[in-house]
Amino acid sequence: MSGLGLTMNVRIRFDSRELEAQIEESSEHLAICGPSGSGKSSLLRVLAGVDRRGEGKVEAFGEVWQDTDGGTFLAPGPRRVGWVPQDGLLFPHLSAGDNLGYAGASRDRVRDMAARLGLDGLLDRYPRKLSGGEAQRVALGRALLSRPRLLLLDEPFAALDGELKSRVASVVEEVAAEGSVALVLSTHDEQLANRLASAQLRIAGDRVKRLPCTG
Amino acid sequence: MVDPATAIRLSLIVGLLATCLGFPVAVAAGWLLARRHFVGKTALSTLLLAPLVLPPVVTGLLLLKAFGARGPLGGLDVPFTLTAAVLAAFTVGLPLYIMAARSAFEAVDPHYEEVSVSLGVSPWATFRRITLPLALPGILAGAVLTFARALGEFGATTVLAGNIEGETRTMALAVYTLLEMPEGEEGITFLAWVSIAIAFVALAGYELTVRWQRRRLETRR
Numbered sequence: 439m440s441g442l443g444l445t446m447n448v449r450i451r452f453d454s455r456e457l458e459a460q461i462e463e464s465s466e467h468l469a470i471c472g473p474s475g476s477g478k479s480s481l482l483r484v485l486a487g488v489d490r491r492g493e494g495k496v497e498a499f500g501e502v503w504q505d506t507d508g509g510t511f512l513a514p515g516p517r518r519v520g521w522v523p524q525d526g527l528l529f530p531h532l533s534a535g536d537n538l539g540y541a542g543a544s545r546d547r548v549r550d551m552a553a554r555l556g557l558d559g560l561l562d563r564y565p566r567k568l569s570g571g572e573a574q575r576v577a578l579g580r581a582l583l584s585r586p587r588l589l590l591l592d593e594p595f596a597a598l599d600g601e602l603k604s605r606v607a608s609v610v611e612e613v614a615a616e617g618s619v620a621l622v623l624s625t626h627d628e629q630l631a632n633r634l635a636s637a638q639l640r641i642a643g644d645r646v647k648r649l650p651c652t653g
Numbered sequence: 654m655v656d657p658a659t660a661i662r663l664s665l666i667v668g669l670l671a672t673c674l675g676f677p678v679a680v681a682a683g684w685l686l687a688r689r690h691f692v693g694k695t696a697l698s699t700l701l702l703a704p705l706v707l708p709p710v711v712t713g714l715l716l717l718k719a720f721g722a723r724g725p726l727g728g729l730d731v732p733f734t735l736t737a738a739v740l741a742a743f744t745v746g747l748p749l750y751i752m753a754a755r756s757a758f759e760a761v762d763p764h765y766e767e768v769s770v771s772l773g774v775s776p777w778a779t780f781r782r783i784t785l786p787l788a789l790p791g792i793l794a795g796a797v798l799t800f801a802r803a804l805g806e807f808g809a810t811t812v813l814a815g816n817i818e819g820e821t822r823t824m825a826l827a828v829y830t831l832l833e834m835p836e837g838e839e840g841i842t843f844l845a846w847v848s849i850a851i852a853f854v855a856l857a858g859y860e861l862t863v864r865w866q867r868r869r870l871e872t873r874r
Contacts, residue, residue, distance in 0.1 A: 488767035514771040521771040527764050530872050531786050540782075541772040566871045584772045 441499070442466050442588060442620035448494035448504070452480040459646045465637035467614070467621045471628075471651035472641030478624035479524055481646070482590045485622060486521040487514035499587065517588070520581030520619075524592040526573045528565040534576045535561030541584035551579045554609050556602070570597035575606060582613050589614065591623040595630060607633055628652050657840045659819055660827035661847055667735070667823055668803035671742035672796050675750045679795060680785070683754025688763075705748035709808025712744055716813045737814035738821045742803035749802055753795025757788035760870060790866035794859050801855035804848065824848060 446461040457477035470478050483489035484496065487503065490511065496504040503512045514521075528537045534557065539548045552558055555575040565573055574597050581589060589610070595603045607630065614621055625631050631638055631651040640649040682701055686694065704712045718724050720731040720740070731737050761784055769779040807825040814821035816830060828844050831837030 483767075486767075486771050488771055514767075515773045515775070518773065519771060521768065523764065523768065527762075527768045528872070529765055529769075529783060529787075531869055540769070541774065580772070 442468075443498065443500060444468070444622070445495070445497040446481075446485075448484060448492040448496060450477060450480050450484055450489075450492045452477055452491065455644070457481065457641065457644055457646070461639065461646055463637055463639075465635070466618075467635045467637070468623070469631035469635030469638045469651060470622065470624045470641065470646070471626055471631055471638060472624075473626065476641040478641060479592050481641075482521065482592050482622065482624055485588075486519050486590055487512060487517050488521070518584075518586050519588045519590050520584050520586030521590045522574075522577050522581045522592060522594055524596070526565075526577035528568070528573055528576055528580075530565050532564075533561060534563050534565070534568060534572075537565070537576050538579045538583055540580055543583035547583060548579075551583055554612075555579050555606060571599070571602060574598065578606065578610070582609075585617070586619060588620045588622065591621070591625075593625055594623065595625075595627070603630070610634060625651075654818060655822070655827050655830050655834070655837070655840060656818070657827060657844050657847075660822055660824045660844065663735070663738070663819075663821070664804050664823040664825075667738045667742050667806075668800045670739045671746055671803045672750075672800045674739070674743055675747055675799055676792075676796065678747065679750035679754040679799075680792060682751045683788075683792070683795075684758050684780075684784070686751070686755045687758035701751050702748040704745050704809075709741075709745055709806065710812055713741055713809030713812030716740060716744060716809065720813070732813055733815040733817060733821065735814075735820055738810050738823060741809035741813045742806045745806050745809050746799035746802040750795040750799040753798060754788070754792045757791025757795070757866065758784065760791060760866070761787045762870075787869060788866075790862050790869055794862035794866065797855050797858045797862060801852060801859075804851055804855075 444461060444463045446459045448459050450457045450459065455477070457480065459481055470481060472478050480489065484492035492504065493506045501512065502510050503517055504510060529540065532540065535548055538551060552561055555578065557572065557575055557579065560568065560572060568576065574594065578594060595606060598606060611634065613619060621634060623631070623634055628651045638650045639646050640651060642649070686698055717732060720726045720729060731740060765783050765787065766779050769783045770776060774782065805825055807829070810821065810823060810826065816822050816826045822830065824844055828841055831840045
């Protein structure tokens with residue numbers, strides 16, 4: 439399988455603002471930093487293929503995912519991304535276990551993932567009965583269990599405190615290594631960016647720049 | 654002769670059939686109006702909701718024009734049959750059903766659908782597994798209203814289905830018929846109480862489904 443090899447040349451309109459993203463990145467683990475409201479989430483949504491407001495071209499894994507001029511738009515499914523939105527967005531009518539197994543993972547894989555993410559004993563609980571941190575971990579597990587080739591994490595550990603954050607970050611590292619899963623992560627947590635990503639981009643104004651998250 | 658028990662039975666059959674038949678229509682139209690923008694949306698919405706404001710007798714008249722012997726659907730032999738009573742109840746109840754389904758679909762955050770599709774689940778399976786189950790309590794609230802409306806239906810039914818004992822004489826028509834009979838008082842009282850009871854049960858059911866909808870969409874607080 440070819441690596442992520444992400445090339446983006448898109449203009450994204452969101453909240454009556456515009457973000458111009460020109461990215462050419464060979465790294466498999468990428469962090470995108472920037473203040474809240476700068477467009478990190480919109481960028482990830484364009485990558486996931488759930489937002490069509492981006493205009494321009496997106497290529498990844500040697501495939502064209504989007505080309506506005508050429509009339510190409512690859513649906514989210516075949517992109518095989520595991521998108522973890524900022525607020526988790528667990529399906530409210532399904533238990534944590536059913537959320538985890540939503541994409542078709544076996545009971546065993548669900549149980550295994552729950553154990554790794556420290557969610558044992560919570561599988562029968564509904565999202566409204568989960569804490570913020572628990573919900574975020576379920577959302578992460580749900581994405582990982584869909585066997586993605588690219589994991590898109592939008593401020594993934596915002597609701598987790600120190601020790602748990604480190605544990606969950608380890609799981610992401612392990613899974614990424616095991617299945618050679620690429621990673622694009624939006625965060626304003628420098629430490630996390632340094633730990634999980636080998637390349638960093640920063641959104642400054644209406645552009646994405648090749649700058650480290652620090653400073 | 655008017656048999657109140659038969660009228661009640663007929664009303665329940667007509668109400669249930671109209672409600673069941675309305676389900677796919679309400680789901681399709683409600684989803685379309687909630688989730689899609691297209692040319693003619695206002696026209697479609699107006700057409701579907703018109704029976705809500707038209708006098709039921711006029712709705713019945715329009716149905717009779719369509720399904721009458723010389724109408725475009727005359728070959729179906731609908732008028733003055735049980736089917737006609739169901740069709741009348743269906744048409745008059747449909748706006749409530751569609752409005753309920755539409756707001757139920759509008760209440761479902763489209764981001765859930767995006768997540769589902771991003772996990773590799775097809776749009777149709779997403780509708781079946783996410784959108785419909787999340788909107789279902791609200792749609793059922795519409796079903797309850799439609800059923801209740803069907804039980805009270807009079808105007809369109811008289812015009813399209815007539816007032817045939819054992820065939821199309823539903824509760825409302827039975828009460829009307831009994832009003833003209835000197836010995837009808839007992840039957841009227843009985844039917845009136847049954848109507849009131851069913852109305853209360855239906856409205857309680859409506860309240861419960863509305864609460865269920867709210868609970869279903871509840872996320873972390």
